[in-house]
Every structure is written in C-alpha cells, then in structure tokens.
Amino acid sequence: MTEHFDVVVVGAGISGVGAAYHLQANSPDRSYVVLEGRERLGGTWDLFRYPGIRSDSDMYTLGFSFKPWTRAKAIADGPSILSYLDETVREYGIDKHIRYGHRLTSAEWSTADALWTVTANRGGEEVRFTCAFLFMCTGYYNYAQGFTPEFAGTADFKGRIVHPQFWTSDIDYAGKRVVVIGSGATAVTLVPEMAKQAAHVTMLQRSPTYIVSMPSEDRLANWMRRVLPGKIAYGFTRWKKVLLQQLFFRIARNRPEKAKERIIGMVRDELGPDYDVATHFTPKYNPWDQRVCLVPDSDLFAALKAGNAEIVTDTIERFVPEGIKLTSGKLLEADLVVTATGLQIQLMSGVPFAVDGKPVVWADHTMYKGMMLSDVPNMALSFGYTNASWTLKSDLTAGYVTRLLNAMKKRGMRQVTPRMEGTVEPTPFLDFTSGYVQRAIDQLPRQGTRKPWRLNQNYTRDIMALKYGGIDQEMEFSNPEPARSKAA
Known part of the structure; x- marks a missing residue:
C-alpha cells in the first residue's frame, strides 16, 4: 500500500x-x-x-x-x-x-x-x-562509510585500527598506547578524553589546524537564566553568540594575517614559549579556509602540558607490527590506532x-x-x-x-x-x-x-x-x- x-x-x-x-x-x-x-x-x-x-x-x-x-x-x-x-x-x-x-x-x-x-x-x-x-x-x-586513506602495512599491525565513526563499546584503551591520526574536530575531542585513561595518546597530524579554546559554560548566560524569563535570556545569548561569531569570521576573512597571529598567540599563551607552536599549531592556510576547531576549557592544551598527550607533525611511511613508522624515520609505538581522518x-x-x-x-x-x-x-x-x-x-x-x-x-x-x-x-x-x-x-x-x-x-x-x-x-x-x- x-x-x-x-x-x-x-x-x-x-x-x-x-x-x-x-x-x-x-x-x-x-x-x-x-x-x-x-x-x-x-x-x-x-x-x-x-x-x-x-x-x-x-x-x-x-x-x-x-x-x-x-x-x-x-x-x-x-x-x-x-x-x-x-x-x-x-x-x-x-x-x-x-x-x-x-x-x-x-x-x-x-x-x-x-x-x-x-x-x-x-x-x-x-x-x-x-x-x-x-x-x-x-x-x-x-x-555507512568514513574516510580512511590507504596506509601501507596495516595488515602487519598487531594492534587494533578503528575509525571513530564506527566506535564500539568493546574498544578498550585504558593503560594502552594510542595514536589518533588527524587534526580536525574529532581528533581534538578524542585526544584529551582518551588521555584520561590511556597510558599515552599521540595526535599524529600531517598538517596543523587552527584551534581556539572557549569556556564550556557561559557565565553570563547562566546568570541571565536565573534572573530573566527563559526565552528572553536564551534569545539574548543566542544573538550574542551569533554576532560574535560573525565578527570573528569577518575579521578572519578581511584581515587573515591579524586573525592568524591572534589565534596562534592564544595557543602560545596556553602552552608557553618553549612549545613548538610554529610546527604543531601554525597552518599554511588562512583561518576559515577550513573550519576552526573548538576545544572547551583548554582541555587539549591541559593534556599536552600534563604529558598525557603529545602532537607529532609528520607523514606516515607505513604501519609496522609495533605501530607506525613515519617518513622522518621515527617509530610511534601503539596498541590502538584511531583514524580520525574525516568523513565522506x-x-x-x-x-x-x-x-x-x-x-x-x-x-x-x-x-x-x-x-x-x-x-x-x-x-x-x-x-x-x-x-x-x-x-x-x-x-x-x-x-x-x-x-x-x-x-x-x-x-x-x-x-x-x-x-x-x-x-x-x-x-x-x-x-x-x-x-x-x-x-x-x-x-x-x-x-x-x-x-x-x-x-x-x-x-x-x-x-x-x-x-x-x-x-x-x-x-x-x-x-x-x-x-x-x-x-x-
């Protein structure tokens, strides 16, 4: 019928x-x-x-x-x-x-x-x-299908390889060495969260992404919700967020070098003068040529400073039984590899x-x-x-x-x-x-x-x-x- x-x-x-x-x-x-x-x-x-x-x-x-x-x-x-x-x-x-x-x-x-x-x-x-x-x-x-590049040697790897789009409850990473391949929104979400239980988490990126931190809570919005009718407080906060975002986007488009300097400067303030921000957090493209990644409460930077996580900027030569061999010759040992390499x-x-x-x-x-x-x-x-x-x-x-x-x-x-x-x-x-x-x-x-x-x-x-x-x-x-x- x-x-x-x-x-x-x-x-x-x-x-x-x-x-x-x-x-x-x-x-x-x-x-x-x-x-x-x-x-x-x-x-x-x-x-x-x-x-x-x-x-x-x-x-x-x-x-x-x-x-x-x-x-x-x-x-x-x-x-x-x-x-x-x-x-x-x-x-x-x-x-x-x-x-x-x-x-x-x-x-x-x-x-x-x-x-x-x-x-x-x-x-x-x-x-x-x-x-x-x-x-x-x-x-x-x-x-039904995420994007994972063809990596040589994956069949030789003794650990597990998983795309985050198909994460299942049986994936155990507690106390294990994890490599997250990627530098986008999924990767910057996974790394600090997995670092809470894993022995160590490495974010392996081919090239950096612009990353901005913001508080997970909006104090002004929470205060207004206590003293104003809910719809009024919500409407005000919604418009505030819209206008600030549009201002940020306009500045990034009209003055890309200034926006780039500001974003990278904020990362440097988070990680300190000794961190290699130029290698790991300075993209070759301008802000908003790709989507800018958001991290709440600086959680990614906190994991990096605590030593529970690190960022490696390099390319993959091939997978080996112990992990991933990089073009530079470095070996990243891993028990679990997460391919946060994008969508289709x-x-x-x-x-x-x-x-x-x-x-x-x-x-x-x-x-x-x-x-x-x-x-x-x-x-x-x-x-x-x-x-x-x-x-x-x-x-x-x-x-x-x-x-x-x-x-x-x-x-x-x-x-x-x-x-x-x-x-x-x-x-x-x-x-x-x-x-x-x-x-x-x-x-x-x-x-x-x-x-x-x-x-x-x-x-x-x-x-x-x-x-x-x-x-x-x-x-x-x-x-x-x-x-x-x-x-x-």
Missing part, C-alpha cells in the same frame, strides 16, 4: 526535528511524516559514540530557536544533546510522526500528478509514500532521484538560497552553515519551506520550482579547502555569484532573505489545482 502525506521529511536528526516543529507551527493544516533510517532519533548524535563526543558549536546556536537550551554547559556532550532532542520531540508531539527503520531508497517526481513517490526499506520490505513536498534532512555525509560527503544519502523519469545529477544543478535546486520541483534540503552552527541555517530553511507551502495553497498552485533567469556564473557549492569537501566537489551542486543562487554563509543576511524577503524571485509557481467537477 502507498500512504500519502502533504510533506515527507527524511531524517530525524536536528534538521528533521526542527522541520517537523515548523510544519506544525506554521502550516498546521499539512499532514507530515518523518522517515528515519535508523532505529532512533538523533542522526549524528546517535551515530557517533566515540569517547568525549560533543558539539563543536555552542548549544545556544546549535539548539533550536523555539526550545531554549537550559543546561549549564554551552559546549554539550553527545548524550546531553540526544536528551535535548528527546525532550523536544515529546514536548511538541513530534515523536508520534516519526517512522523509525525506514531507509529511503528512491524518490521520483511526477509533474502530471504533482507528487513525489518515495520508496523506503523497512526491515527488508519495500514501502511507498507519496507527498506534495519532499524535505530532505539527511545531513551531508555517508553514515554524500548528498541526499546517496538515494537516486528522478524528475519525470529523468535521473537527477546533483552536479548539474545550482543551489537556490542554499536549500533548493534549480529545476527540481517541490523539494528542499537542509544544509547548515560551514562557518557557524548547523541549526541556525536549518531553522531558517524550515521556516522558508512553510512560507512556500502556505503561498502555494493561497495561490492554488501545486508546484514550486526554482528557475534561473539569465546567466548565473557557477562557483563551487562550498568555498572550503578541507579534504572532505575537495574529495566530493565534483559531485556537489553549484552555487552562483548573485542572489538568489549565492550562499550567504551569514545568519543575519539569511534572516532578511528567508524570513522576511520575497518568495517570487526566480521561483516559478505552476501546476494549478484541477477544477473540481460540479455535481450533476
């Missing part, structure tokens, strides 16, 4: 839960279902189970605009974020709309019917849904899409306002900011989708399709030099150099464009509702 809903939301992570709330709040006359391939909600926060898993954005911006974050720590651990999501779906009745164990396998649009038909795998059984609008909230990476980008969870029988090749399309795709009707995807918290953009995206749905109903139209008017110069979808982006750049849609095809990566601009701006700019409303036949 085929079930019909006005909107099918795919994914029950932060984006999907936020989408469900906005549908209920802004388009309450629309029926919806949330299809989740896993057996519980949470997305990233349910998948990743490695030691110390936490947010790399503060929860005042990673949290929802409609659901204040009320815990003391602004930089929250994974279980706390999952608990927050659980509270949210129960509080707003979203849990009743989620279908777990439904993994999307295909999606096809029919202009004649003005419907998407989506198929899903439910325990080996194929089930079908139709919907007037499809909202993809599946994130941007492959849940996978748009739309790798699901095949088609429009009127023609397969959709995402690289042939251009992003519209960072959420829809040229010539693809009645479909939006939630894709957060690269220079700020994911939720800030996903929240605006969900609100904009409900504006479109309401306008379609008011105008009696069944279809909305972004259409380019005139020439739009294509540019890469993501202006990032990070490896995971560059590996997938040819598979991603493009963006343009002008509105509405250009990604702002700026929350305040997007508020004006998505919450208050017009909805007709290069957006085609079509496929009117058929006239109802009169009773004889």
